[in-house]
Amino acid sequence: MQEGIITKGVGGLYEVKTDNKTYQCRARGLFRKKKITPLVGDRVKIDEIQDDNGYIIEIMNRSTELIRPPVANVNQAIIVFAIKKPMPNFWLLDRFLILAEKENLDVVICINKVDLDSSEEIEKINKIYEKAGYKIINTSCKKDLGINELRNVLQNKISVFSGPSGVGKSTLLNMIQPNLQLKTGDVSKKTSRGKHTTRHTELMELENGGWVLDTPGFSSLELSFIEEDELELYFNEIHDLSEHCKFRGCKHNKEPKCAVKEAVEKNEISKFRYENYLLFLNELKDNRRY
Template identity: 70%
Template sequence: MEEGIIIKGIGGFYYVKVDDKIYECRARGVFRKKKITPLVGDKVKIRINEEDNSGYIEEIQKRKTELIRPPVANVNHAVIVFAVKKPDPNLWLLDRFLLLAESQDLDITICFNKIDLVDEKDTQEFINIYKKAGYRILTTSCKTGKGIDRLREILKDKITVFAGPSGVGKSTLLNNVQPNLQLKTGEVSQKTKRGRHTTRCAELLELNIGGWVVDTPGFSSLKIDYIEDDELGLYFREINDYSVDCKFTGCRHYKEPGCAVKEAVENEAISKLRYENYLKFLDELKKNRRY
C-alpha cells in the first residue's frame, strides 16, 4: 500500500496525491459502515490498480484537526482574509471566524487585503484592535504586491485554510502567491458591494515553497453552537488572559461582580468592540441552550 494525502473529493471519488502522482480512489465500504467520511487533507493508505491509476482507500490516519465547515482534516493554520474596502470589513464576522479558528486550536494570521484602496492610517484603528489581542496581522495588496512575499513565508510548510467572506480577494491572493494555481476569481457586485462565490468545493493545493492551502468557499455565516457558553472566553485571547484575575471561577464576564475583564474594558486594555462581540456570541449561545 502507498501513503498519500486526499487533495480533492467529488461525488464519492477521492483524489489522492502519492509523491508526484494523483490517483482517483474510492473508499472501502468499511468506512461507510463506521460512518467515517474521508476528508480533504486526510492522510491515507491506498491500494493502487496500476492498470488505470485508480485505487481504494484502505486506511485513514488519525486526524490532528477536523474542520466542519469546510470539511477539511489536518489543517494547522488559518489565514482569515478581510478587505479594508469593497466590501468594508465586518468586525463581528471577523470575530466569528476567529472564534472558529481558535476553537480548533489553529495558528492564525489575519490578512487585511486591498490595502491600496485606502490610506493606511485609516486602517490603524481596527488593525490595532487585533494586534493588541495578540494576532499576527498582515496587510496585502494584489495590485501593488505589498505583503505577498511575507504571505509566502507564513504559508511555508503549513496546511492552511483560507477563510473570509466572498469578494475579499482570497483566490486572487493565492494566485499572486503562486500564479500557476490559476484559481477562478469573482468580482464584487456593484449593487451590494459583496462578492460572488467563486470556489465551489474544498481542494488542497500544493505550494512550490512547501505546504498546502485549501481554497474554501467564502462564508456568510458560521455556526458556533458546538461551543459551550462557559468556554467562550477561552477563545478570545485577551479575555482569557484577564479572566485569571476575576473574583469568581467560571465568571462569564457579563454581570458578575469583581470581573477583571470588565475592568480591563473600562481601562481600554481590552477593545470595547471585541468585548461587545463576545457578549453577542454569549447571548446567542445561551439562547441556543434554551431551545
C-alpha cells in the same frame, strides 16, 4: 497499496496524490457504515489500483478536523478579509477565530485591499487584533504589498485560506504562485458581497514547500461545539484579565466589579470585540435552552 493525501473531493470521487502520481479514488463502503466521510487533507491508503483509479481503504489518524470548511490535518489558518469591497465583517472574523483557536491552529489575519482605505483605519484594526495575540499581515495585490510576507508564513505548513467571498483569497494565492491559476471574481455592486468563485475545497502544493487550501466563502459558523464557560478562552485579551475580576466564574456580562468591563470602559479592550463576545455568550445560552 500506496499512501497519499486527498487533494480534492467532489461527488464521492477523491483525488489522491501519492509520491508518484495522482489517482481518482472512491471510498470503500465501510466508511459509510461507520459514518466517516473522507476529507480533503486526509492521509490515506489506497489499493485495487487500475490505471489511474483506486479505492481508499484506510484513513489515518487526523491531527485536526475543521467543520467549516470541512478539511483535515490543517495546522495554520489564514483568515482573509478586505478593508473595503466588501466591508469587513468582524462578527464573522471573530467566529472563525474561535474555530481556529478550538483546533489549536496557528492563526494569521490577512487584511487585504489595504490600498482602498486610510492607513489610520488599518492601523486601528491592526492594534486591536495584535493586542488579542494574532499575527497581522496587510496586503494589496494591486500594489504588491505584503505578498512576500504571506508567502513566507505558508512555507512548510498546511494552511487553510478562509474568509467571506470577494475578499481576494484566490487573487492572493495567484500572486503567491501564479501557476495555480485560480478563478477570481468581483464584488457584486447590488449586494456589496463577493461572488463565489471557489466551488469546492482543494488542497494545492506550493513550490516553496507547504500546502494551501482555497475554500468556498462562508457566511455563518455554528458555535455549538463550545460551552459557555469556554468562550472567554477564545478571546485572549478577555481571558487575560478575567483573573482580576472580583467573582470567580465571572461571565463579564452583568456581574459587578468586572475587570473586563472596566477595561472596555477605559478603551483597553476593543468595544466591538467585547460586544461580539456578549453576542456569542447569549447565543450559547439560547442554544442550551433547546
